[in-house]
Amino acid sequence: MKVLQINSDRSRAYHDMAYAVAMREEMDIIIASEPNKKLVQESRWITDSRIDVAVHVRNKDLEIGNIRREAGYVCIKIRDYNIYCGYSSPNIPLDDFKQYIDGLMEDVTSNSGKSIILGDLNVKLPEWGSPTTDNRGAYMAEWISTLDLVVHNNGDIPTFERGNSTSFIDVTFSTQAFARDIINWKALMEESMSQHRFIYFEVRDGTKRRKQFERRKTYVDSTKFKIEMQERIERINVVETSVESCIQIVKGAYAESQPRRSRNGMRKVPY
Numbered sequence: 001m002k003v004l005q006i007n008s009d010r011s012r013a014y015h016d017m018a019y020a021v022a023m024r025e026e027m028d029i030i031i032a033s034e035p036n037k038k039l040v041q042e043s044r045w046i047t048d049s050r051i052d053v054a055v056h057v058r059n060k061d062l063e064i065g066n067i068r069r070e071a072g073y074v075c076i077k078i079r080d081y082n083i084y085c086g087y088s089s090p091n092i093p094l095d096d097f098k099q100y101i102d103g104l105m106e107d108v109t110s111n112s113g114k115s116i117i118l119g120d121l122n123v124k125l126p127e128w129g130s131p132t133t134d135n136r137g138a139y140m141a142e143w144i145s146t147l148d149l150v151v152h153n154n155g156d157i158p159t160f161e162r163g164n165s166t167s168f169i170d171v172t173f174s175t176q177a178f179a180r181d182i183i184n185w186k187a188l189m190e191e192s193m194s195q196h197r198f199i200y201f202e203v204r205d206g207t208k209r210r211k212q213f214e215r216r217k218t219y220v221d222s223t224k225f226k227i228e229m230q231e232r233i234e235r236i237n238v239v240e241t242s243v244e245s246c247i248q249i250v251k252g253a254y255a256e257s258q259p260r261r262s263r264n265g266m267r268k269v270p271y
Contacts, residue, residue: 001062001078001203002026007033007087007120007160007170007196014194015039021190021198028059033087033120033170033196048074052087053119068107072100073119075107079205081114081178090122094135105143114178116203117149120170120196129155129168150179152201157187162195170199181205225257 004027008014015036022030032040035054040047045054049069055076057064065077073086084107088100101121108115124130125137127144128151144151151173153159158166174182185201192198232249 001028001059001205003029003031003201003203005031005118005170005172005199005201006192007194008035009194009196010034010036011194012036012039014192017191017193018198021188021192022058025200027200028057028062029083030056030058031083031085031118032056033085046074046076048072048085048087052089053085055083055085070103070107073104073107075111081116081203081205082108082111084108084115084117084119086117086119086121088119088121088123088136094139097136098139101140101143105147108147108175114175114181116172116174116178116182118170118172118199122169123171124167124169127151128153128171128173129158144173148176149173150176152179152182152185153187154185157189157197159187159197159199160195161197170196172199172201221257225253228253228256 002025004018004022004025006014006018008018015032018030018032021027032054034052035045035047037051040051040054043056045056046067047054047069049071052072053074055074063079065079066075067077068075072088073084076083076085084104086104088097092100104117108117121136121140123136123140124132124134125140126133127141130137133141143149151171153168153171153173155168158168159170160167172182172185181204183202183204185199188198188200190198229249232253236245236249
């Protein structure tokens with residue numbers, strides 16, 4: 001299973017970029033912290049109760065089990081493991097953060113076995129690349145030690161950049177029982193249109209994709225296409241021609257330059 005993780009900063013544009021990357025790389029799941037609330041509600045994403053995190057399952061063959069929506073995180077069961085997707089604002093008081101982390105980690109404990117915990121927790125800790133430890137990090141470290149969790153961030157590339165400021169705040173970790181099945185974790189260098197980088201990793205869970213059918217090849221007589229285009233262009237007033245007229249010219253020339261088909265084989269002419 002291929003996973004794409006991002007903080008979309010409430011922006012539709014960041015969502016669009018995530019969609020494009022997910023389609024190109026055939027990702028199975030997109031997980032967004034700080035999603036655009038209107039978009040994820042319209043598109044039926046799986047969200048937490050505050051809509052601070054959202055999950056889009058692209059691969060319809062995934063076996064989705066229970067879904068539990070809490071304040072600041074959502075837990076999705078896929079086959080025999082759980083994915084916890086969370087977000088914690090950097091602006092909440094430390095006591096509120098501790099209460100949030102306690103609830104999240106106690107939930108992980110109750111689902112003993114295979115679990116992934118990920119998201120933008122706004123925590124500074126050397127375990128995932130930060131040069132310093134803040135108060136949140138010190139508290140988070142206690143839970144990591146208590147549950148013997150495995151951090152998958154490699155710390156090579158900051159996950160957040162704003163001007164000259166960089167940090168490692170988008171994290172992925174898991175229980176020991178599941179650690180060896182999470183592979184190829186990396187912060188992607190390509191443009192995300194966000195101050196946060198895309199994070200990519202794979203889960204070895206035997207997920208299979210439906211075979212993509214090869215598109216039928218379209219044969220066009222290039223010589224006839226050129227002739228048809230020339231004849232159509234000569235019949236129009238170029239100065240007064242609209243974009244729509246140009247589209248119809250190309251479509252008409254394309255249709256005329258294809259081999260004739262029986263009526264039963266007719267189909268729409270592609271752009």
